[in-house]
Amino acid sequence: MSFWFGYLRRQLMPSVCLWCQQPLAWHEPQLCHHCHRHLPRLDAALTQHNALYLPPVQRGLAQARFDALYPMAWYQQPYRHWVQRWKFQQGLAEGELLCQLIGEKAAALRDTDGIVPDAVGFVPMSAARLRQRGFNQALLLAQSVARQWHRPCLALFDSPALVPHQTGLSRRDRLANLREKIQLNSGTLPAHVALVDDVVTTGATMDWLTGLLKNAGVQRVDVWCLAVTRHSTAASSPSSSIESALNILPR
Template identity: 55%
Template sequence: MQATLWQQLVHRLAPNCCLWCQMQVQQPQTQLCDFCHAHLPSLDLSWVDQNALLLPQVAQGLKRPKFDRLYSLSWYRQPYRHWISQWKFQQHHAAGELLCQLLYQRAILYQQQGRPLPDCISYTPVSNQRLQERGFNQAKLLAQQLARAWHKPCVSLFQSPDLVPHQIGLKRKERLANLKGKIQLQERPLPAHITLVDDVITTGATLDYLSALLKAKGVQTVSVWTLAITRA
């Protein structure tokens, strides 16, 4: 109770500014004002069994994906585009905290709807060099939110000893060529259903590559969670 009262006092004296409109937020420990939160773009997956792979625009861009299900908060548009870029390339940790909060909230809602949950959660890896440059792996931080919401283990299944070149602007074949031999699956027992997490899905090349590695070792179902999907 004391912590809550202290948070409310701090909020009254120096309230946060909304990360989108820059107006004061109404609630302590939040990154968005009530208006911006209520008007966030959202991807309606209720009519496709919560699987974005069944959306015509997604199916057109992702040809024969190796993973079985895809869930995302939004299309890759503002304000998600801005926050993801700021977090990933400018180390804007407030934006990262907001995105983690939004994914956690959606994961709770997904579970409350009685959707099937995985046995564990994993994430796209980054090389040691990239980790030193950036200071964090955003996919891992997002995966930890799903693990916390669902009370499932978050495990490191992949390693990337070699630096994978930036994939921005590359076509699918070019992305797959960059990945070949750069990411390996660690030797360990694997469960039947695994959820992979990444920040954005564009061509699906990276997640296809990881899914193929998992299924070659007997994993039956691979589901993917992302913050945003680029349109075909």
């Protein structure tokens, strides 16, 4: 009910920018031009289009089994707010915005003659969690990426058991949660796969899925996400948390 109420309200009432809250001229984009231009982003040129080269990522994902990581930004405001609104409060507009943004990043790779994977996969969700949330955010993001590349979006994995929420858990605990709860679907697999999720924190989920794929013969796995956690002592300090909260408004 809340999903459809939000949809009807957005169709009947003027839309506002999800960052500065100023009215928009039309419904499709969720950000005004000014806020879109000033969104925090990772500079792909500095990482050779692979964020695994960044020291704050290497510290947390030093033993990552996937070959490349393509985040849009650090896990900070306003992305943190939008992701949480989408996943836990049925934020339809926030979900549309995030799908638009990751689609733009995928289009940029295509337009610069980058190596486009053969297929797009996504982190699975159990039937129980799907009934609870109403949608799989990883699937919606993956579909946006696949549309830009004209590649198939494949359900490569099953999640027959409910995976407990991973928020706040260590890498070891996250991996323990995944064992025997996510399985690889049978069938012919492409050589190069892109896996999509909303946020990469410890990399445990993507490592587990990558292992399943590579054990089945996949040669290369790229990970695409909205945001990645910065692994540094400064990022966990109280002062940096306050600074991150203040960054909710555009400058």
